Amino acid sequence: MLEVNRIETFYGETQALFGPSLRVGEAEIVALLGPNGAGKTTTIRSILGLSQPRSGQIRFDGKDITTLPTHKISRLGIGWVPDDRRVFPTLTGRRNLALGTRRTRFRSWNQSDMCGIFSALEYLLPRECENMSGGELQMVAISRALMGSPGLVLLDEPSQGLAPKIVQDVLKTVLRLKQEGVSCLVVEQNALAALEVSDRAYVMDRGVVIHEGPARDLLHNAPLRRQLIGM
Ligand code: ATP
Numbered sequence: 001m002l003e004v005n006r007i008e009t010f011y012g013e014t015q016a017l018f019g020p021s022l023r024v025g026e027a028e029i030v031a032l033l034g035p036n037g038a039g040k041t042t043t044i045r046s047i048l049g050l051s052q053p054r055s056g057q058i059r060f061d062g063k064d065i066t067t068l069p070t071h072k073i074s075r076l077g078i079g080w081v082p083d084d085r086r087v088f089p090t091l092t093g094r095r096n097l098a099l100g101t102r103r104t105r106f107r108s109w110n111q112s113d114m115c116g117i118f119s120a121l122e123y124l125l126p127r128e129c130e131n132m133s134g135g136e137l138q139m140v141a142i143s144r145a146l147m148g149s150p151g152l153v154l155l156d157e158p159s160q161g162l163a164p165k166i167v168q169d170v171l172k173t174v175l176r177l178k179q180e181g182v183s184c185l186v187v188e189q190n191a192l193a194a195l196e197v198s199d200r201a202y203v204m205d206r207g208v209v210i211h212e213g214p215a216r217d218l219l220h221n222a223p224l225r226r227q228l229i230g231m
Helices: 040-047 070-076 093-099 111-117 134-147 164-179 191-197 215-219 222-229
Strands: 002-011 014-018 022-024 029-033 055-060 078-081 152-156 183-187 200-205 208-214
Touching: 002 040, 014 040, 022 029, 022 183, 029 040, 029 164, 029 191, 040 055, 040 152, 040 183, 070 078, 078 134, 093 111, 093 134, 111 134, 134 152, 134 164, 164 183, 164 191, 191 215, 200 215, 200 222, 208 215, 215 222
Parallel strands: 029 183, 029 200, 078 152, 152 183
Antiparallel strands: 002 014, 002 022, 002 055, 200 208
């Protein structure tokens, strides 16, 4: 579904990514972990065309998307849940979802499908987003991404700012997406929570991938986890 091959991405003259490669298969959940400044967000920005790599290649669904503009990448079926949610605060949940609606070659979702995934969403649809809690906003942000009919969703720090109970709920949603055939790349500081729902994991540090393997290897190996991520 997604193949990132040896990309090098810069901010001005400062190099942030030094050739990381990763892949996400169909209906696969992949965790992207690592300490602050490791390059996780820059990898997501590179995939979305927000910070285009100077070299290397990114392929999605069989197409080279390395130099495509963000709106074209999104139309091919890559959804994004940014770490700060970026919903329109003065609009209702319903309007935010409507603004995310798009058709791609992948499964399309409507508002009632989304209410089937998040039972609380029905009550959020008529409310303005500025009156919602962090967990509620996250439901709207994930739902809006799905309304764009993605084959792959990039989730950047989905647990950020959420209570532990809500973190579990949000990450369980990722498992539901997998059941529905949607692939997910999950960037998380909360490595344990992400590993519990992921099939495979990559660990980055200083712009390179320093580990890749089944998520369970890291989940059940505390010394390795401490060595790689410091926890
Ligand atoms: P965090 O969890 O702290 O966001 P991260 O793994 O997502 O960490 P990135 O945000 O991708 O890491 O940062 C990778 C490198 O790029 C870091 O050295 C960071 O200082 C640098 N960087 C990130 N954004 C910018 C920017 N807008 N301008 C210049 N350098 C940046």
